[in-house]
Amino acid sequence: MSTTTRARTVVLAGNPNVGKTTLFNRLTGGRARVGNYPGVTVERHLGRLSLPDLTAAELIDSPGTYSLSARTLDEQVAFATISGLAPGDRPDLVVVVVDAARLSRNLYLVLQVLELGLPVVVALNMVDEARRSGLEPDVPALERELGVPVVPVVARKGEGTDALLRAVAAVLHDPARGTRDRELWTPEPALAADVAAVAEALPAEWHGGDERRRDALALWALLSLDPDDELIEIPPVLRDAVESRRARATADGxxxxxxxxxARYAWIDARVTETVRDRRRVRRWTDRLDRFLLHPVLGFAFFLLLMTGLFQALFAGADPVIGRIEDGLGWLSARAADALPGGLFADFVVDGLIGGVGAFLVFLPQIVILFLFLGLLEDSGYMARVAVLMDRIMKALGLHGRAFVPMLSGFACAVPAILATRNMERQRDRLLTMMVLPLMTCSARLPVYGLLIAAIVPIGEPGAPFRQGLLLAGMYVFGTVTALVCAFVLGRTLIRGPRIPLVLEMPPYRLPHAPTVLRTVTEQASEFVKKAGTVILLCSIAMWVLLEFPRHEPEGTGETETAAAAAQASESYAGQLGRALEPVLEPLGFDWRIGVGIVGAFAAREVFVSTMGVVYGVGADVDEETPALRERLAAATWPDGRLLFTPLVCLSLMVFFALACQCMSTLAVVRRETRTWRWPVFMLAYMTVLAWGASFAVFQGGRLLGFA
Amino acid sequence: MTTLDSLSVGGEATIVDVGGARPLQRRLMEFGILPGTRVRLVRRHALQGIVELEVRDSHLTLRAHEAGRLSVDRV
Incomplete structure (x- = not known):
């Protein structure tokens, strides 16, 4: 086997909140590729290590974890990345990042990696913080006890990273220097028998005949496997072996x-005596802050204030930038229209291509704001407190305490909110939150509600503003309650998962590290443009084709431009689809023209208003405030002369918009986040069924009650 | 002997036994909460039913009913 040409792989491991991401950025010089771990949707960062001896090596980040033993899929990812189960995946070296101020708990993970027999370098991070609390780590003693290199670093300041890189290069060159040569602890005879029995059932390629690795993996299996774990690709024979040994052990008491x-902690406690001189002083600031931030009244008030701020920023803060982007695209469209000869190709460039680029670019400001916010909350340590504050409420609904922030962001736009579900560790929690997020009333629904509410309660009627406001608030409540009910139901049926105990670490508050936060923001933004952007662009072009083909033949010279546009919309594929859908939509009170609007709204909900403008011959350049459009709608009738837009139909249509998943960008993002079409298709299906059912109930129920 | 959730705020204790379902037990033990370990109850979030502990220089939160599964000796 030739290893000289192969790039070496170094895996970065560590507990959460130990500065792993900051160290990753330091070691890779801030250039990382973002991918996924094989087979799952957990994000993975890869970067090139610039080693002093120019050895080519790749640094792979692993999810932060307190232990290698796994119960959830996400914990299994950390284990698989660090241990490298398949022979080709085995890392050449594991750098374990350790919090110098919380040594004993952090060493637990180090011990597990050492047991696997992998070459290890320990990065003793935040030594400055440890020193400030009067804890001077004894590096030579630690090296002696662990039998591997230990390098003190301060990742935030870049201190010690050169020494760390030198140690990494040295171990890559001579793996023996980073490999512990003797056992850490010897199991009692009964446990040794369990290990031996389970070792027999391990797939041979996991350990390749290495006895020490085999025994370590047997221990992993004994501690991880459980009849209701979420782990995948575990051989049944291994499960059986673990189950029978555990049953026997229980029988023996x-x-x-x-x-x-x-046994592991006994090893640690015999060697590490924590000598923090003045324990209370260390967390003085954190304790003071927590007294306020976790206060049952003040803490909640502060959290709500913070969320209001986020809400404002997402709505108001992003608006000018979105306007700027739209202006820029408008300018570009005008230039393109001037430069290109008129006709279909110019239409394609202006409406299909530039419009499609615009369709995803307008999400960027909100994504940047949201991720900046999340990054600050996470890096300062506040996000852990959010989980505590919201745990009781969210748990009752089957949601994670941290799901609150993405759910709230859903009021602005589901697209960045879905990306924000990454703040949760568990795939099941992310998925459940994602599936109900689009039911929150996003800002794209507002123009549609505006148009329809004005049709129900005409402006100028006595008390109109109040009644309109009440209706709008009602729609917000309706969407939110439906989302929570759906979470409750889905969390107990399709997206079940074992209840995990809420054992959370409350890290000390720290000033957010600006470079780390900013890098995350730019990374997320560029990932979104690259991955989701392509899908959204393609969908926009597909929608353009649906609305523009087949081409309408002008009927002589008498036809006005708006009439031609109306005819185009009616004869297009989208129009045909609207007509074909009429039998399904009629029980909801909708005619084919509303059907065209619904089909068009799939590109983006607010498009409904301009589509209505086109099919009712007012022109596309309308908004919900245009009086001409409102008058046309008020006058629209069925072929038999009945009024179309009765208050009941408008209400039914609003309910439909509240619940239907009419947003291809949302579906594109869910597809990107879950790496499968299964979940976006499920989302589209369940939300459409829900929307149809609810609209049916509103319209038919309303008729039974005697409303027209 | 008493249970962890019945400690008063600021009270210190030594863990005697870690009970509860396997996931809880395993998680707590991997955080270093084992028989003999010293813990301190830092704070109670009564509204959320959560207690905050200090153990091995870290602060951990757990649900009060989960803390009730740990037997301790007051120090």
Whole structure:
């Protein structure tokens, strides 16, 4: 086997909140590729290590974890990345990042990696913080006890990273220097028998015959496998072996978990005595802040204030930038229209291509704001408190405490909100939040509600503003309650997951590290443009084709431009689709023209208003305030002369818009986040069924009650 | 002997036994909460039913009913 040409792989491991991301950025010089771990949707960062001896090596980040033993899929990803189960995936070196101020708990993970027999370099991070609390780590003693290099670093300031890179290069050159040569602890005979029995059932390629690695993997299996774990690709024979050994241990009054974990901590406690001189002083600021931020009244008030701020920023803050982007695209469209000879191709460039680019670019300001906000909350340590504050409410609904922030962001736009579900560790929690997010009333629904509410309560009627406001608020409540009910139902049926105990670390508050936060923001934004942007662009072009083909033949010279546009909309594929849908839509009170609007709204909900403008011959350049459009709608009738837009139909249509998943950008983002079409298709299906059912109930129920 | 959730705020104790379902037990033990470990109850979030502990220089939160599964000796 030739290893000289292969780039070496170095995996970065560590507990959450130990500065792993900051160190990753330092070591890779800020250039990283973002991908996914094989087979799952957890994001993975890869970067090139610039080693002093110019060895080619790739640094792979692993999800932050307190232990290698796994119960959820996401924990399994950390384990698989660090241990490298398949022979080709085995890392050449694992850098374990350790919080110098919380040494004993952090060493637990180091021990597990050492047990696997992998070459290790320990990065002792935040030594400055540890020193400030009077804790001077004894590096040579630690190196001696662990038997691997230990390098003190301060990732935030870049201190010690050169020494760390030198140590990494040295171990890559001579793996023996980073490999512990003796056992850490010896299991009691009963446990040794369990290990031996389970080791027999391990797939040979996991350990390749290496005895020490085999025993370590057997321990992993004994501690991880459980009848209701979420782990994938575990051979049934291994599950059986673990199950029978655990059953036997229980019968003998033993607890394997405790024996193993206690043995590891016994090793640690015999060697590391934490000598923090003045324990209370260390967290003085954090304790003071927590007294306020976790206060049952003030803490909640502050959180709500913060969320209001986010809400304002997403709405008002993003608006001018979105306007700027739209102006820029308008300018570009005008130039393109001037430069190109008129006709279909110019239409394609202006409406299809530039319009399609605009369709995803307008999301960028909100994505940047949201991720800046999330990055600050996460890096300062506040996000852990959010989970505590919201745990009781969200748990009752089957949601994660952290789901609150993405859910709230959904009021602005589901697209960035879905990206924000990454703040949760577990795939099941992310998925559940994603599936109900689009039911929150996003800002694109507002123009549609505006138009329809004005049709129900005409402006100028006595008390109109109040009644209109009440209706709008009602729609917000309706969307939110539906989202929560759906979360409750889905979380107990399709997207079930074992309840995980809420054992959370409350890290000390720290000033957010600006470079780390900003890098995350730029990374997310560029990822969104690259991945979701392509899908949104393609969908926009497809929608353009649906609305523009087949071409309408002008009928002589008498036809006005708006009439031609109306005819085009009616004869297009979208128009035909609207007509074909009429039998399905009629029970909801909608005619084919509304059907065209609904089809068109799939590109983006607010497009409904301009489509209505086109099919009712007012022209596309309308908004919900245009009096001409409102008058046309008020006058529109069925072929038999009945009025079309009765208050009941408008209400039914609003309910439809509240619940239907009419947003291809949302579906594109869900597809990108879940790496499968299954979930976006499910989302589209369940929301459409829900929307149809609710509109049917409103319209038919309303008729039964005697409303026209 | 008493349970962890019945400690008063600021009270310190030594863990005697870690009970509860396997996921809870395993998680707590991997955080270093084992028989013999010293813990301190830092704060109670009564409204959320959550207690905050200090153990091995970290602060952890857990639900009060989960904390009730840990037996401790007051120090």
């Amino acid at each position: 033993r607890t394997i978990d405790r024996e193993v974990i206690a």
